[in-house]
Amino acid sequence: MDVLSDVLAVMRTGEPAASRTTSRAPWGVRFPAGQRAACHVVLRGGCWMTPGGGGAPLALGPGDVVLTPRGDGHALADQPGRPLVDFLPDPVETSPVPELRIPGEGAATEMLCAAYAFDRSRPHPLLGELPSLIHLPARVGHHPALRSAVELLGTELERPRAGTEAILPSLIDMLLLYVLRAWLEEEASRAGADRPGWATALSDPAIAAALRQIHRHPERPWTVAALATRAGLSRAAFARRFAATVGQPPLGYLTWWRMTTAARLLRETDTPLRVVAERCGYGSEFAFAKAFKRAHGAAPGQYRRRATDAP
Known part of the structure; x- marks a missing residue:
């Protein structure tokens, strides 16, 4: 099991949304704060990104990728200080990647803007460690897999062909994985072996x-002893190292992950409670229900009904 893929599979809700934009100067678009992470890829031209908290504008060029994993508000414009309009996607648009065009007389900027929804009720600590803004500039020789994904997306958007509508959602999902992988790898290389955090872990x-x-x-x-054996460390050394990097003891994280997995099974499947309990390491429904209520504030059956009734 790939841990990063597993975390995203459990934390993600619904399908990603995306749009392709072609904007001619002068232009400025505001993306309000919300529950979704936003990812922007500059395909052609350039623009400036201004964080919603009043940070310094960031210049973006072709191939640059930015991600706001916490759903922070921000703005994109051809120049800092431009008047802004709110980004309002068409609610009845059925295309997997609708096009948005902003007319003007100046230089054109083409971008892919994607949005990903995460379950904020129990965010995974890996996602909680991400900064409010991730910027991966286009640099020769850096993150070739991410660059290939961006190139594939750009090609499909520029020249749609048979199968494009089926391919695009997978490519948009892939983009998020490559962005997070690239950031984690860069963070791990800067952090060193002794710095706590999921990039190190x-x-x-x-x-x-x-x-x-x-x-x-x-x-x-x-x-702890069995996990230490799999890690190739002594029990004491493993327990210290795990807690220092992950931020909680091994069995504490095990329980957290079991409850997170159980919540996903209850939300997304009709698997019987007995089977959910077994898949999460509990020999009885009673013990499982007690642990689940302690973690989520509701009994498993009540949690499932709420999830089913939610719009």
């Missing part, structure tokens, strides 16, 4: 091995 072979076991088999009766 996923790059540490011992801790990553234990995390993969927890994610792959949450139903197993894991002990």
Whole structure:
């Protein structure tokens, strides 16, 4: 089990939304704060991004990628200080990537703007560690997989062909994974082995091995000693290293992940409660229900009904 993919699969809700924009100067678009992470890729031309909190404008050029993982408000414009209009996608648009055009007499900027919704009720600590703004500038030799994904997206958007509508949602999903992977790799290279955090945890072979076991088999009766064996460390050394990098003890994270997995199964499937309990490492529905209510504030059946009734 790939931990990053697993985290996104559990945290993501619904399908990603995206639009292709062609804007001619002068222009400025405001993206209000909300529940969705926003990702922008400059395909052609250039623009400026201004964080909603009043930070300094950031110049973006062809191939640059920015991500606001916490859903912070921000603005894009051909020049800092331009008047802004709110971004309001067409609610009845059925195309997987609708086009938005802003007319003008000046230079054109083409972009892909994508939005991803995450479950904010129990955010994974990996997502919680992300900065409010991730900027990955286009640099020769850096993150070739991300650059290839951007190129694929640009090609499909510029020259739609048979199968484009089926391909685009997967490419948009892939874009998010590549952006997060690129940031984690850069952060790990800057952090060093002793800095706590998920970038270090996923790059540490011992801790990553234990995390993969927890994610792959949450139903197993894991002990600290058993996880330490998988990590190739002594029990004491593993427990210290895991808590220092991940931010909580091994069995604390195991319980957290079990409850997060259980919530997803209850929201998205009709799997019987007995089976959900077994998949999450509980031998009885009673023990599972007690642990789930402690974590989520509602019994499993009540949680499922709420999720089913939600619009």
